Amino acid sequence: MLAAYITHPDCARHEMGPGHPECPERLGAIADRLLARGLLDYMVPYDAPLATPEQLARAHSALHVQRMLDAAPAEGYRAIDPDTSMNPYTIPAALRAAGAAVQATDLVLAGEVGTAFCAVRPPGHHAEREEAMGFCFFNNVAVGIRHALDVHGLTRVALIDFDVHHGNGSEDIFAGDERVLMCGTYEIGLYPFNGDGRRTVADTPNMVNIGLPSRSGGAAFRSAVETHWIPALDAFRPQLIYVSAGFDAHREDDMGNLGFVDADYEWVTRQLVAVAARHSMGRIVSCLEGGYVLESLARSAAAHVRVLIGAD
Ligand SMILES: [Zn+2]
Helix, strand or coil, X not given: CCEEEXXXXXXXXXXXXXXXXXXXXXHHHHHHHHHHCCHHHHEEEEECCCCCHHHHCXXXXXXXXXXXXXXXXXXCCEEEECCEEECCCHHHHHHHHHHHHHHHXXXXXXXXXXXXXXXXXXXXXXXXCCCCECCECCCHHHHHHHHHHHCCCCCCEEEEECXXXXXXXXXXXXXXXXXXXXXXXXXXXCCCCCCCCCCCCCCCCXXXXXXXXXXXXXXXXXXXXXXXXXXXXXXHCCCEEEEEEXXXXXXXXXXXXXXXXXXXXXXXXXXXXXXXXXXXXXXXXEEECCCCCHHXXXXXXXXXXXXXXXXX
16 A cells, blocks of 8 residues: 655745754655655655645634734744744744645545655644644644544544653643544653643543653553553544654653653554554554654654555
8 A cells, every 4th residue: 555755845944943953954854764764665745735724723713723824924933932933934834734634634535545644844732722832833633633523524533642742732622522532652741741640631531641751761651552552542443543753752862751762663653553454444644743853853753654654
């Protein structure tokens, strides 16, 4: 089955100032590594389209969408929070990033590809229904998921999030929506500081977000996946699986301290491919989130993509 590689040059024009870790070079590092490993030979390239306001307003309020569109500066930077700012190219990049998730959804549900990797930025999983934060403006995977639910009529969609940071935005958008099962892990005590080491929204059974202690390593991650994610996914039987693919839990990435290695990203992707084979006709849409040290980001993303597209 073919795999899609979805990106757009606009995604490299958004930047948040000199030295900011969420930098345009992240996408080039990933593309270079996928090319060098021969993985792009297995993938069909697509230019991400611009998400429409209607598509964005399924995951966000219309007010948030308009606020973002109005906030873009004509020149220079405009701060959204202490870590997050816009430049004149932020909106096109953010619309492409969300549009990639929509396009990936259309492609896998049409059977044109089995899996898709969206190499996009800005990332999305911290963006809540009403708020941009944490380098994120629109929640890309959430926009894709709502497109799958509302336009394609799916009734069971899974969202996997292995970024080192808790996917608070995705949780905000989907907590209590029983059409969506979110399975995540995150490092306790890191941004956005709302984890307590247990499920962060205890009374919504569709949220399986597991806090991991600092320096607990890949073994604790794998245990959480096997103990919490896999049984929940097998019971839920998702028709399609989305991945918030953040690679900042890597031990070379100083954003976090979980100490994952390349092999952990390969391993978790194998688990997801197996779940997708059992329940989802193999369909997986993966969207880039974090990962800030270019070398480990590129290697980890390549390990993830290699398994995702069945290139090994
Ligand atoms: Zn992160």
